[in-house]
Amino acid sequence: xxxxxxxxxxxxxxxxxxxxxxxxxxxxxxxxxxxxxxxxxxxxxxxxxxxxxxxxxxxxxxxxxxxxxxxxxxxxxxxxxxxxxxxxxxxxxxxxxxxxxxxxxxxxxxxxxxxxx
Amino acid sequence: xxxxxxxxxxxxxxxxxxxxxxxxxxxxxxxxxxxxxxxxxxxxxxxxxxxxxxxxxxxxxxxxxxxxxxxxxxxxxxxxxxxxxxxxxxxxxxxxxxxxxxxxxxxxxxxxxxxxx
Numbered sequence: 001x002x003x004x005x006x007x008x009x010x011x012x013x014x015x016x017x018x019x020x021x022x023x024x025x026x027x028x029x030x031x032x033x034x035x036x037x038x039x040x041x042x043x044x045x046x047x048x049x050x051x052x053x054x055x056x057x058x059x060x061x062x063x064x065x066x067x068x069x070x071x072x073x074x075x076x077x078x079x080x081x082x083x084x085x086x087x088x089x090x091x092x093x094x095x096x097x098x099x100x101x102x103x104x105x106x107x108x109x110x111x112x113x114x115x116x117x
Numbered sequence: 118x119x120x121x122x123x124x125x126x127x128x129x130x131x132x133x134x135x136x137x138x139x140x141x142x143x144x145x146x147x148x149x150x151x152x153x154x155x156x157x158x159x160x161x162x163x164x165x166x167x168x169x170x171x172x173x174x175x176x177x178x179x180x181x182x183x184x185x186x187x188x189x190x191x192x193x194x195x196x197x198x199x200x201x202x203x204x205x206x207x208x209x210x211x212x213x214x215x216x217x218x219x220x221x222x223x224x225x226x227x228x229x230x231x232x233x234x
Binding site: 034036041042043044045046049088090103104105107109110112 | 221224225
């Protein structure tokens with residue numbers, strides 16, 4: 001069964017320090033992987049995606065993520081955190097070989113990131 | 118980037134009434150739109166996949182007669198919560214994919230906060 005796990009409910013980091021938000025997945029084929037961010041009382045905003053090619057994907061707001069097939073992970077990273085990065089982060093995956101799902105994504109439960117000044 | 122709007126952003130209604138939420142793709146055509154419900158502890162639940170010109174595909178456990186979805190055009194999908202009850206109070210979010218490639222990201226609306234008294 002397809003699934004996405006975000007093992008950390010909350011991540012706390014000091015401003016200026018590097019941050020990592022973890023995501024692991026399980027799909028039957030090669031995955032399409034996505035990260036989204038949600039600010040309070042707002043919809044989700046797309047950050048970045050991995051479809052194929054270079055394992056290191058760069059996205060919006062200085063975020064990047066590394067696709068690791070052997071570890072089935074797609075951790076989100078940023079070299080230097082900002083207080084404004086504090087938000088809810090969601091990892092999602094789509095199995096490209098499941099043609100019947102109308103591009104439906106499987107979502108992680110989200111990780112709250114708090115960046116302290 | 119692609120913009121998705123939702124209307125209304127906030128609605129308060131009495132128990133037993135019906136509420137309609139609109140989701141529009143403003144600058145692109147979306148053959149597929151998705152409706153989500155987000156609970157207070159942040160988890161994002163896919164309710165249904167809305168396909169233009171055909172019936173929506175509901176996720177297991179979601180009552181299709183309770184949550185009516187109509188996708189009459191390539192830019193508009195509506196979710197109607199019929200005979201709303203307090204337990205239907207939630208944050209409802211729609212998203213849309215750009216017509217074409219199957220690995221395009223979803224673009225999200227800002228969400229609708231429904232409160233049923």
